Amino acid sequence: MTHPIRVAVTGAAGQIGYAMLFRLASGEIFGPDQPVILHLVEIPPMLSALDGVEMELEDCAFPTLAGVVKADSDHLEDAFADCNFVVCVGSIPRKAGMERGDLIRINGPIFTSTGKAIEAAAADDVRVLVVGNPCNTNCLIAMSNAPKVPRDRWYAMTRLDQNRAMTQIAKKAGQPVSAVKNMNIWGNHSATQFPDFYHATIHGNPVPEIIEDHDWLRGEFIETVQKRGAAVIQARGASSAASAANAALGTIKSIITPTPLGESFSAAVCSDGSYGVDEGLICGYPLTSDGTTWKIVEGQEHDDFAQAKFEATLQELRDERDVVRDLLPG
Numbered sequence: 001m002t003h004p005i006r007v008a009v010t011g012a013a014g015q016i017g018y019a020m021l022f023r024l025a026s027g028e029i030f031g032p033d034q035p036v037i038l039h040l041v042e043i044p045p046m047l048s049a050l051d052g053v054e055m056e057l058e059d060c061a062f063p064t065l066a067g068v069v070k071a072d073s074d075h076l077e078d079a080f081a082d083c084n085f086v087v088c089v090g091s092i093p094r095k096a097g098m099e100r101g102d103l104i105r106i107n108g109p110i111f112t113s114t115g116k117a118i119e120a121a122a123a124d125d126v127r128v129l130v131v132g133n134p135c136n137t138n139c140l141i142a143m144s145n146a147p148k149v150p151r152d153r154w155y156a157m158t159r160l161d162q163n164r165a166m167t168q169i170a171k172k173a174g175q176p177v178s179a180v181k182n183m184n185i186w187g188n189h190s191a192t193q194f195p196d197f198y199h200a201t202i203h204g205n206p207v208p209e210i211i212e213d214h215d216w217l218r219g220e221f222i223e224t225v226q227k228r229g230a231a232v233i234q235a236r237g238a239s240s241a242a243s244a245a246n247a248a249l250g251t252i253k254s255i256i257t258p259t260p261l262g263e264s265f266s267a268a269v270c271s272d273g274s275y276g277v278d279e280g281l282i283c284g285y286p287l288t289s290d291g292t293t294w295k296i297v298e299g300q301e302h303d304d305f306a307q308a309k310f311e312a313t314l315q316e317l318r319d320e321r322d323v324v325r326d327l328l329p330g
């Protein structure tokens with residue numbers, strides 16, 4: 001009998017949690033032979049909603065679901081006990097008219113206790129994916145409050161931006177989305193992010209060779225991806241949920257699966273100084289995985305336009321770090 005993998009999801013009764021849990025339980029992500037124990041974490045007033053989610057999980061009769069543990073945010077060490085993955089969704093989403101950075105002082109404090117509890121209670125091989133916004137800086141806060149957890153275990157989510165960018169490129173080129181590879185996101189999951197079309201390919205050819213409208217690539221394309229979250233909020237009256245859950249699951253899958261040769265995927269990780277990013281910032285990079293840990297794709301060159309975009313998003317990450325200095329020990 002395979003040892004079960006324990007996956008904690010905070011904010012488990014929220015929109016993203018609801019769209020994610022059933023796919024985690026179903027075997028889709030960790031495989032049909034890997035039992036999963038889900039740890040569902042919520043604030044105390046939401047525990048009865050969590051009871052309902054648990055009932056629905058039971059009612060799916062997933063053969064891979066080996067158990068459900070419920071915990072509240074006042075008892076995070078119970079919540080994360082022996083967890084191999086912690087997906088940090090629990091936080092407040094922005095509303096129309098807000099930028100993600102406007103949430104920083106509202107959501108940031110959640111991640112100090114999250115980091116401490118992960119360090120105290122999670123499994124030795126724990127990997128953490130932060131989804132709650134502003135996710136790069138929330139991840140920085142959690143990581144900084146868990147100094148014993150190796151820094152290569154921390155991820156913030158830029159996969160939704162990657163997926164959004166892939167679809168925009170595919171539509172413009174009149175090609176299937178499966179033809180688009182290496183569409184990576186540099187920097188912050190925010191309106192300054194740089195979706196790097198230069199190094200992306202369509203059927204193996206560089207995007208700028210296939211899409212001749214470079215004004216569109218430099219202008220409308222980047223802006224559409226940067227502002228897509230706001231556009232969804234405007235249209236739906238709530239922030240993206242199914243696509244965000246899908247992106248979180250895609251990130252986990254990319255982390256645990258060796259990346260095909262010549263390909264890469266997007267996530268924000270703790271910078272080792274690569275590409276001139278301050279060491280320790282959680283910055284979106286093109287990555288490869290060996291199935292356990294990641295490497296930053298090296299040697300990509302940026303022209304003046306790309307470098308200016310990169311600098312802008314890097315500066316925003318630095319500014320966000322300065323706003324939460326009091327939450328970063330040491």
Ligand SMILES: NC(=O)c1ccc[n+]([C@@H]2O[C@H](COP(=O)([O-])OP(=O)(O)OC[C@H]3O[C@@H](n4cnc5c(N)ncnc54)[C@H](O)[C@@H]3O)[C@@H](O)[C@H]2O)c1
Pocket residue numbers: 010011012013014015016017041042043046073089090091092093094107110130131132133134135157158160161189239240241244247
């Ligand atoms: N990185 C991304 O690409 C991305 C994409 C979409 C949404 N998000 C972010 O994800 C977060 C959640 O979005 P949502 O739509 O699921 O929101 P939601 O309001 O539907 O759900 C959030 C849940 O978190 C719970 N929660 C709040 N504080 C908590 C805490 N301290 N501990 C545990 N649970 C807590 C709430 O009770 C709620 O059930 C937001 O911050 C949103 O901006 C990020």
Ligand SMILES: O=C(O)C[C@H](O)C(=O)O
Pocket residue numbers: 093094100133160228229230232239240244
């Ligand atoms: O934009 C938001 O506030 C939610 C999320 O980060 C998104 O990109 O959809």
